[in-house]
Amino acid sequence: MPEPRHQIVIVGGGAGGLELATHLGKSVGRRGLADIQLIDMSRTHIWKPLLHEVAAGTMDPSEDELEYLAQARWRHFRFRLGRMVGLDREARQVHLAPVLNDRGEEVIAARSFHYDTLVIAVGSVSNDFGIPGVKQHCLFLDTTDQAVRFQQRLLDAMLHAHTQGGPSRPGELGVAIVGGGATGVELAAQLRHVTRLLSQFGLDEIDPERHIQLHVIEASEQILPALPPELAAAARRELERIGCKVHTGERVVEVSADAIHTASGNTIPAAIKVWAAGIKAPEVCGELAGLEVNRINQLVVDRRLRTSDPNIFALGDCAACPLDDSSDWLVPPRAQAAHQQASLLYRTLRRRLVGKDPLIYSYRDYGSLVALGRYSTVGSLMGNLTGSMMVSGFIARLVYLSLYKMHQAALYGWPRAMLFSLVHLLRRHVDPEIKLH
Numbered sequence: 001m002p003e004p005r006h007q008i009v010i011v012g013g014g015a016g017g018l019e020l021a022t023h024l025g026k027s028v029g030r031r032g033l034a035d036i037q038l039i040d041m042s043r044t045h046i047w048k049p050l051l052h053e054v055a056a057g058t059m060d061p062s063e064d065e066l067e068y069l070a071q072a073r074w075r076h077f078r079f080r081l082g083r084m085v086g087l088d089r090e091a092r093q094v095h096l097a098p099v100l101n102d103r104g105e106e107v108i109a110a111r112s113f114h115y116d117t118l119v120i121a122v123g124s125v126s127n128d129f130g131i132p133g134v135k136q137h138c139l140f141l142d143t144t145d146q147a148v149r150f151q152q153r154l155l156d157a158m159l160h161a162h163t164q165g166g167p168s169r170p171g172e173l174g175v176a177i178v179g180g181g182a183t184g185v186e187l188a189a190q191l192r193h194v195t196r197l198l199s200q201f202g203l204d205e206i207d208p209e210r211h212i213q214l215h216v217i218e219a220s221e222q223i224l225p226a227l228p229p230e231l232a233a234a235a236r237r238e239l240e241r242i243g244c245k246v247h248t249g250e251r252v253v254e255v256s257a258d259a260i261h262t263a264s265g266n267t268i269p270a271a272i273k274v275w276a277a278g279i280k281a282p283e284v285c286g287e288l289a290g291l292e293v294n295r296i297n298q299l300v301v302d303r304r305l306r307t308s309d310p311n312i313f314a315l316g317d318c319a320a321c322p323l324d325d326s327s328d329w330l331v332p333p334r335a336q337a338a339h340q341q342a343s344l345l346y347r348t349l350r351r352r353l354v355g356k357d358p359l360i361y362s363y364r365d366y367g368s369l370v371a372l373g374r375y376s377t378v379g380s381l382m383g384n385l386t387g388s389m390m391v392s393g394f395i396a397r398l399v400y401l402s403l404y405k406m407h408q409a410a411l412y413g414w415p416r417a418m419l420f421s422l423v424h425l426l427r428r429h430v431d432p433e434i435k436l437h
Contacts, residue, residue: 006034006353009094009115011084013040013068015047016316016338017121019410023346025077033353036077037113039096040068043081046144047407048123049335052183054147055274056190057155061144063427066411081108084122087288089309094118117311117349120299121342122285124317124333127278127296133255138275141183153272154191158198162206171269173212176260178252179276180218181225182370185235187274188216189372192242214244215268217260219251219277226332226368238372252277279333281318294320304358305345313348315341323363331363339407340364 008024010017021038028034044065046054053059072079082096092115099108125142128134139150154175161167175191177184195208206212216223216239223239223246224232236246250262260268281297291307292300298320305313305321316338323329331337341361348358408417 005032007114007116008034008036008119008349009039009113009117010037010119010121011039011094012121012123012316012318013038013042013045014121014123014316014338015335015407016342017119018045018071019339019342019407020119020121020315020345021077022071022075022411023342024349025072025075028350028353029076037080038068038072038077039080039082039084039094039113041081041083042143043068044144047335047404050404051141051144051147052187052190054144055141055150055187056194057151058190058194061148065144071411080113082111084284088112089289089312092116092118092311115311117352118313119345120285120288120312120314120318121316121338122282122318124279125282126275127280128275129278131252131254134275137255137257138178138273140275141187150272150274157271158195158206161211166206167211171213171258172271173206174215174270175213175272175274176215176217176268176270177274177276178217178260179278180216180220180223180246180248181276182368184216184218184274184276185223185239186371187276188214188239188244189242192244209243213270215247215260215270216244217247217250217252217262217268219249221249223248224370227370235370235372279317285318303360303362304348305341305361306358313345315345321361335403335407336366337363339410
């Protein structure tokens, strides 16, 4: 009998996990050197840095999402729908919960899958830090479904206010975004653009500037802590110019049904509240047969992306990877880190199939970019030749868009990625600029 093929199981179909499954499928999967299986609780994929556009309604997920089953067929791996709930390290099995439909009926029974090599890439979720009222009254942007729910909530609120001749109470159309990082700032700018557009689609009882209050609330003294102070200040000025209220140095201590309450005693009225103030790894990471986690539940890995179990690797936001050997700093939870780690693990796992040692990961910081909707883009670029260079405006916007193109190219190849760009450009002339349902 032929020897069983090496079983590679990847849990999590985010940017890193999906890119890794795609690269492995195109090479060792297609040639029959290993079986690759990707597990995710969703049927489709959208690049997580774009979820704020889904929430604002400037991106329709039905047009931009990737279907895992189709990608698996094209790239020679297997897709398994399900949510990981446990791990048996001795038997080398991943346990999945039953899959239920929206009526609570079981669609797929609980299952287990054997692995020889396991890669955990389950990403991150919002961290509420135990603050009262956050789970009950805030919306989150961890998944496509959550982003769509926010967009529908905003549209419903505007339609309701329009039919009654305008808002009937303070804060009825207020949106408070807790967290002044990239997600919060980008969402605020997109929402200002969207609310101005919606008033042009017959919602003329609503004055976007007067009726729709947009708040960004940040505990530190600066929004966008990943950027230099001068760029963060420029982004703040731009937000304030387009009518967003920026509250820095305001630590949230409680969230109620209709307001945000801060440690300074400030109360910010808002019917719609979004929590984007921090991340942690999903709860399941702390329940995986004794694998070590840190204080935000990330799996502790070495610079080869290995956990304490040599058969289990982790990448992306759920992995606490040392930045180098001489400090306690960790690789930041960014899309560029997940992309780099997926590329390194692809090479490592190919080496593992022939008995070679894993490669060491070194994080390369190419800078940070923040898109303020249609108004501006700011950021810093880093490289071995240029050092650190601050950019804004058109050049920054081009670089920002190229990051998504690189992700698409990793999944589809450059010809199809460019074709997607052309299709998107053509659709702009036949579709509304924003999603209206």
